Amino acid sequence: MAQNGTTENGVTGANGDGSPPMPFPQPVKVQEIRHTKIFINNEWHTSLKGKTFQTFNPATGVQICEVEEADKADVDKAVKAARAACQRGSPWRRMDVSSRGRLLHKLADLMERDRALLAVSCGCNASCCCVVASPDDTFMCFTRHEPVGVCGAIIPWNFPLLMFMWKVAPALCCGNTVVIKPAEQTPLTALHVGSLIKEAGFPPGVVNIVPGFGPTAGAAIASHMGIDKVAFTGSTKVGQLIKEAAAKSNLKRVTLELGGKNPCIVFADSDLQLAVEETQKGAFFNQGQCCTAASRVFVEEQVYEEFVRHSVESAKTIVIGDPLDPRTSHGPQIDQKQFDKILELIDSGKKEGAKLECGGVAMEDTGLYIQPTVFSHVKDHMRIAKEEIFGPVQCIFRFKSQQEAIERANSTEYGLASAVFTRNLDRALSVSAALETGTVWVNCYNALHAQAPFGGYKMSGNGRELGEYALAEYSEVKAVTIKLTEAL
Ligand code: NAI
Numbered sequence: 001m002a003q004n005g006t007t008e009n010g011v012t013g014a015n016g017d018g019s020p021p022m023p024f025p026q027p028v029k030v031q032e033i034r035h036t037k038i039f040i041n042n043e044w045h046t047s048l049k050g051k052t053f054q055t056f057n058p059a060t061g062v063q064i065c066e067v068e069e070a071d072k073a074d075v076d077k078a079v080k081a082a083r084a085a086c087q088r089g090s091p092w093r094r095m096d097v098s099s100r101g102r103l104l105h106k107l108a109d110l111m112e113r114d115r116a117l118l119a120v121s122c123g124c125n126a127s128c129c130c131v132v133a134s135p136d137d138t139f140m141c142f143t144r145h146e147p148v149g150v151c152g153a154i155i156p157w158n159f160p161l162l163m164f165m166w167k168v169a170p171a172l173c174c175g176n177t178v179v180i181k182p183a184e185q186t187p188l189t190a191l192h193v194g195s196l197i198k199e200a201g202f203p204p205g206v207v208n209i210v211p212g213f214g215p216t217a218g219a220a221i222a223s224h225m226g227i228d229k230v231a232f233t234g235s236t237k238v239g240q241l242i243k244e245a246a247a248k249s250n251l252k253r254v255t256l257e258l259g260g261k262n263p264c265i266v267f268a269d270s271d272l273q274l275a276v277e278e279t280q281k282g283a284f285f286n287q288g289q290c291c292t293a294a295s296r297v298f299v300e301e302q303v304y305e306e307f308v309r310h311s312v313e314s315a316k317t318i319v320i321g322d323p324l325d326p327r328t329s330h331g332p333q334i335d336q337k338q339f340d341k342i343l344e345l346i347d348s349g350k351k352e353g354a355k356l357e358c359g360g361v362a363m364e365d366t367g368l369y370i371q372p373t374v375f376s377h378v379k380d381h382m383r384i385a386k387e388e389i390f391g392p393v394q395c396i397f398r399f400k401s402q403q404e405a406i407e408r409a410n411s412t413e414y415g416l417a418s419a420v421f422t423r424n425l426d427r428a429l430s431v432s433a434a435l436e437t438g439t440v441w442v443n444c445y446n447a448l449h450a451q452a453p454f455g456g457y458k459m460s461g462n463g464r465e466l467g468e469y470a471l472a473e474y475s476e477v478k479a480v481t482i483k484l485t486e487a488l
């Protein structure tokens, strides 16, 4: 330890309250090694494989001690403990913020109490020098929010204009430049906006649009050494490839907005007509080609039959036809591949025993039209209950208790959006807190606002779009600390 041991090198005025500085700890000559085991559930464990590894003092090369060596099974054990501790309703999750704050302060006090030991174990077991500079009266520190640099974006075909702006607008707000690839199915909207960007007077090179295919142009963006961040919206499978390519190239920042298998929970005390309308809007909007598609509707058993009956009546009134005709509200699917995938999933629903209430087939004339489809008596194990359909298919499930509905709603790898329908405010709030999704709508659906953050839990993605949270994704934060010659 090069610079410890004297108060001259100690902490000066670290308390920030004018109280005398705490003396820097004197070195502890004989270090007492207290802990060498694996720490799980606040207990010390030996390695499940019975292995240990040596740890050395890098200053002398002398072995300090042997430490229990964790392997995969020990990590599994630790993850199990951590999962249990963060379960909803656990003491840690129920603890209020003040108590959590008290615990953190207590920990800080304990670290201060043991600071000599900690400093020595740090110095002996790592090669760090203990130079402590703490922002106090003679330092001034401020932060700058700076552009990340060149932002790549890869967007899907379901909302070509909206997705373009969700990526480009925050990137430009924060001073970045952009290389964006529209989906191969829908390059034209983006290219038109390109012409508007030029017309508006943006300097050349600020926004660049590269229409092309995923494995070529898309992959080139994800792995490019000259791109500092990539934002992607699309399938979970491709999201994984993007993150992998980013990690293997220059560790560019990644934000992902991926799929969903979004649950709605309809309680018997809700305004049932409203719930029917909103959940159906959620299921059929844009022909179901939405990451937020309300594809799982859990309905409390007392109102189940009535809800299904109204939903079927409502689905049958939807006018199908040319999307440019203002009288229609239901157009074709995007392409043959999606069309075939949806019909195949509808078929699996029938085969697995769900009850097809209406729709389920393509329109007979030309075009890739699929009739709005309602399945009742859907069971959680069925493919239509688990896979993202991305088509006009509403699946209706029955539930008995609130707890059961929450558990089933959460039992998916996705976590994008959800909805609760109830007139009981307490219930709306407690169910909203329990749902593992980035967005929860109460008595409404697809109510998106530019100011409200949007993004997913779990495999629905990383990061948030819209609102201030989006700006954070597109900026670097720099802390500038200045040593002043006199206290301010
Ligand atoms: P996709 O994820 O393959 O395509 C989305 C975008 O990623 C497109 O611009 C595509 O060119 C690009 N892409 C594809 N492969 C890539 C790669 N290897 N590297 C970089 N970029 C790549 O989605 P696709 O095939 O259009 O649809 C498949 C399924 O994905 C849909 O059925 C739906 O379930 C889901 N999806 C979800 C969307 C959402 O809004 N979250 C949007 C589109 C699709």
Ligand code: MG
Pocket: 214, 235
């Ligand atoms: Mg694809």
